[in-house]
Structures are given as C-alpha cells and as structure tokens.
Amino acid sequence: MNPSEYLRKLETTMLSDSLSHNLRLLDTIWNGSADLIVTKFCLGGISCAMLSCEGMVSSAMLSQMVLQPIHSIRQSFPDGDALLSHLSTHLILSADRKLLRNFAEISQSVSAGFVIFLADGASEALAAAVQGFLSRTITQPDGEQNIYGAKEGFTENLPTNLSLLRRRMKSPLLTMQMCTAGSVSRTSLCICYLQDRASKELVAAIRRRLEHLPLETILSSDYVRQFLEEDDCHLFHSVGTTERPDVLCSKLLEGRIAVLIDGTPFALVLPQLFWEMFQTLDDYNVPTAYATLIRLLKYAAFLAALLLPAVYLAIAVWHPELLNQTLLRILSDAEQNAPFSLAAELLGVLFMFEVVREAGIRLPKAVGGAVSIVGGLIIGDAAVNSGLVSTPVLTVAALSVTAGFVLPDLHSVMSLLRPILILAASACGLSGIAVLSVMVLLNLCAAEIYRFPVTAPFAPLKFSRLRDVFVRIGFRSLAQGNFHVSEVRQTHDTNHT
C-alpha cells in the first residue's frame, strides 16, 4: 500500500467509544514504536489514556498547563465525552486545543508534539499543544552574510521562523496559510504573503501545487522549489531562496509570495527575477554611488566568472592578434614549456578546483580548511613549479573562480557553463563563445514563472523600473512608487504546445 492510500485508510478509521479498542488499534498502527508514550490513568471515574511522543513535548508545559489543572478534578462524569468537554473548556490551559475524530489526525498530532487524551466511552480525542522539542537557536545565516543589517536568520523550526517574520511586519495584512505536504513526512508548509499586494490567483495556484506535490518527504527547500518552477530545462532559478527574515519582508512588500518549510532554514520566494541575484541587503545600507559601483562590479564579476577562461583560451589559441606584443610575449613564454594544450590545462585546473571545493564543503570545518590550503596553495604552487600548469592559466582560472564567489546563487550555473564554453572556445574560438552565450541568453529569456518573465523589467522593458537593476538610485526616489512585481506580469500564454 502506498503512503497516500495508507493515509486515506487512517482518515477513514474513526475512533470508537472503547478505550481498549482504540489503544489496541493505535498500537497496531504505530507498530509498537518506542517513542509513543501511552500513560493510562483514571479520571473522574473514567478510564483514560494520555498519548505523547518522546522528545516532542515540553515537560514543564505539560506539567503546568495540563497535568496540574486536571489533577484538581474531584467530581465524577457520566461518560468520556463529558470528561473531555470539561477538560477542554475548564481545565487545560494550552492555547491550541482541538478534538480529533480519526486515527490519521491522532497520529499527526502526536508527531507534531501534541498531547492526546483518550477516554473510555468517548468517540473523540482531545489534543492539546505542549510542543517543546529542541531546535537550533537563531544565528546569523552563513550563506547571506551582511555588514549593516540584522544578524538574525531563519532556523529549522517553522513557528520560530513565522515569529521572526511577524516581528518585522506587525500588520494583519501579512497572511500565513498552513498546509501539509509529503505523503510520509507530512511536513508543515506555510504560504506567506501580503493580502493587499499578492495576486490571489497566484496564491491559489501555489497552494494547489504544494498540496499536490508528488513527494514522500521534504528534507530541504529544493525538494519543493523544483516543483514550483515551471520547467526543468532552465539554467537559472525562477524561485529564489533566502535565510534572512528582513530580506523576505522586502520581497513580500513587492507582492511576492513566500513558502516556509518546517525543518529547513531556507524560505522560498517567488517569482524571482534574474536581477535579484545581484542584489543584497547591504546595497541599501550604503551610499547610492557606492551601491551602484558594487552592483556594476557584480555584473562584471558574473561575466568574468563565466567567460574569462573561455575568452582567454580563444584569444590565446585562435585570436592572438587581439593581444599587444607585451601580453603576447608573456603568454608565449609561459606556454612554451607546458606539456598540455591550453584547453586541457584550463579544464584540469577547474576540475581540481571543483574537487577541492567539494572536499572542503563536505568535510568537518577544521579539516575542510586544511583541504583548501593543501588544494589551493600546495597543489597549485607545485603544479606551476613542476611545469604541469602555466602561471597565466592558473591566474585566469583563479580569477574566474574568485569572481564566481561574488554570486553564490549562480555558482551552479557558472560551474556547469565554464567547461562547455571552454570546449566551444577551443573548437571555434570567439565565435563559438558568442553562439553559446546567445544560447544561454535565450534560455534565460525563455524562463517564466506563472507568466512573470525572469528578465523583467529589462526585457520586456519597463524603463521606469530599471532604477534598481543596474544602478541603485537614492532612497528618496526609490521610496516614491514602490516596485510591485505584478507590474511585469504577462497575461498572454507562452506555454509550449
């Protein structure tokens, strides 16, 4: 039986009024799982059972909000339903209380940290929220460091993340809609948007897509991202991620929609326009001219990271007339004794870089640093000294890779395209690079998400909205007429037939 069918079966299995029967069935469903704690006791003359999940419940909350109040019961109750009703309305102090009718609801609530009361003679169960599992504290996000902004980042705990968002946006317009996805994991997801800015049709479309995710479990935000994006054949992401609540707030203000996922500190934001990958929070914390300089630097870094090795190869091998005599002499001296072709050298160096990078990421931090030193300094130095790789090649590859670090969001695209461009340059020179670059450009221009072209507002051109794309204009001007993402939405259908 697949997980969805199993869940449906549980949903149709209703609680009976016999406590022993319910407990027996529960034991069968949970297969005697060690973390399900069943405590039997008698209350008001009625046999009861309390269910909880090991490690998911706060002992202090359970004691103060549930156990101490119910301990004061002295009177008798005619049946289980009356007892649970009394507990719910008069005694239990937990803010989140609900009545459950089937075993699917019970299983899900127990797994979510609720404590469940079953009573003999009651065909319903009472659930009270006393969650208290341990989670990582709020720290500065590793992937989105900034100098002047807040030092808070999302954590793996969804309620904590929602509170971080709410603290920055105390408006009732901020709407948070919960849903569940993953047929086995039943992961909680939250769709966040500003109800006066986000398109209702878009919210509904996203919700529909989330509720029908064909996934058994959601272990990271990318599991969901790939289903929210419209096409698999685009190189550039049209759904962005952020670890920062302040960044997410700014996106929501522009009419975007966010999806927060329990268990991951990365919030998904859609639609993401291409230019947003070049924007950081610090751009808005420094003087306008400096912010513009940094912005232009990032575009230059992107082009350098992508094209520098290929252009160097094409010029050195096929178009040496583009170099002046001094440069040509340096190059020819360096390459004179190199045992491999320039293309092989470049591909080899880039391959080594990717290997060192992967090793550095996967290993523990202390060892990872050592790997970077060994890889970057010792191997690089040894390769040049032994004559396996020429110094200009190593310099070009290092420049390209370092430039790529400026835009971590685009790292995967750059790593993928660099060797392909090198091969094209090796075979066809600069014209090969031109053809491949236009193909990449076409791929970018064809990308749309829910009819938002990712290249907007440059193509389709909205001149007035370019004020925060290549340059960043002053805050006074920026504050007049906020950008709203719906301005760039297309209404014609450009889907494939």
Added chain:
Amino acid sequence: MTRTTPEFSASELSAVLILCRLARFFCCETPYSTQYAAHMLLTGILQAILLIPVFLRKTPYAVPKLTMRILEGFSLVLAADTAADCYRLLTAADAPSPVLTMLLLFAAVFYAVSLPRPAIFRASVFLLAAAILAFALLPLGGLSSARILSLWTSPPAPQGLLSEWTESAELALIPMFAAAQPAASKKAAASWIGARCIALPAIVLFGTMQCGRLRTFHGNPFLLLLARVPLSDALRTDGLWLMLAVACALLACGFFLQSFCGCRLRAPIRRRTIGVSLLFALTILFIIYNVNGGILACAAIALTILQWYRPKEASA
C-alpha cells in the same frame, strides 16, 4: 475583461529589427565611403516613405493569405541568406573552424526556434544593449586617429543604393507585424528607420575617417576599425566585433525562422522545429553553393514547400 499583454512590445520589435540590420551590416562588405553613407541615408528616407501606410494605420488589419505566405517564405530565405553571409564572414575573417561554428550556430538557431516566441524578442533587447555599449565605446577608441580629410578623399561606392535595399530586407516583414499590432510596429518601424538613417551612416562616416590608417583590406573593414596601428599599443578588437556579428546573425536567423512559422502564432513550434530547421539547412547550403541567383531559386523552393506545409500547420 482580462487585459492581454501584447506578444511583443515596441522596444522588443525595434531591437530585433535593428539587430537584423546590424547582422547584415557586420556580415556584408560595407564599403567605407562618404558616398555610401549618403546612399544609406537616401535609401533610409525612401524606405521611410514606403512605410507611411504602416505609420498611418491605427487598427489591426488582415494581410491577404497569399501575401502572408509569400512573406513567410521570404523570411526563410532571409534566414538562410543571413546564415550564409555569416559563414562568408567567418571564412573571410579567418575564424577557426567556420564549418564547425556554422553547425553550432545551426544548433543554436534550432534551439531558438523551439523556444516560446518572446524569448528571441527579449534576447534581442539584451544584445542590442550590448551593441549600443560597444558602439558607444567606438569614439573613445578611434577618435584620436580619425581623419576628417578622409571624408572627401574616400573612394566612390556606386553599388550603395542597390545593396542597401537587399541588406535591409526585413523591411518587408514590418507590415506582417503591423497587421497584428499597429501601435508597437509603428514605434518599432520608426526606431528601425532612425537606426538606418542616423546611426548606421554615422558609423560608416566614422569608419571612413579611420580608413586612412588601415593598411590592408581583408574581409569587413569595420571589424578592423580599431585595428592596431603599427608600433602603437592599442588592442585590436576585431575578434570581439566578430562575436557581436555572430550573435546578431544567430538572433536574426531565429527571428526570421519564427516569422516563417507564422507571425500570428503565439504558441511555439516544438513539433515543427525539426521541419523548419531542415528547410533552413537546405536553403543555407543552396545559397552558399549557388550564390548567383540562389536567393530567387530558394524563394521559389520555399514557396513551393509552403503549399504542402501550411495545411498541416492549420490542422495542428
């Protein structure tokens, strides 16, 4: 009532039309002389007069079916002719592996045609912006070596009037777009005329002023515009202009081929891409190996094939 976004904006159509002209400008041997610049200007004015009906028209109109088919067939020929010109440029500029580059270009055009139609329009805006930046840098690179005297001493270019008509053949496609979107097409046509009458003659004049320092004439002299004068340290940029030329040619071919597939079709043509690309390849080969009169023959072939091709498209 839901507002429908036009399939292309005026800026996008302008960009793609100007790129088509730029592709020909780079790929064909433009003579650098004052007379040729004057011919360019004169042809531009005549073409602007021809476009007056387009400028006057305010509402969408229906192009007769036969005219539409002829224009679409003509688009195929234009695509193939542009690709053939690009091949000639690569050969003339001694570019590495021209055949391999053409195969790569063919694959790229195949990909471009398979994409939704707005992709080419949007990519054109990017490429035109890059071209404008490159042209803006020209005076910086060549102003010191420009000689005004060359404007009076440049050799005559008698073929200018004729070649300007053949190299701006995208003019014929403007009514096809104006039929669906008169407002956007009107602005696009105005931009195209502006680029034809002002920007290109200015570039040719600037090139003419540089000609005194060119020692050899090989391929397109424009690509040697910033060529290094002996004993100077200036870098040559012809290879970089070659990149721009190939990129423009690619997008122009893609645009012409998508026009061939039917300019009023919003949906892309994934299923028909293979057929279109095969026709494209055949036409290129025909033009490359039968330069004299090849264009007319290709037009005849394309129109014949269209008779078989269109009913299938209608049923799809």
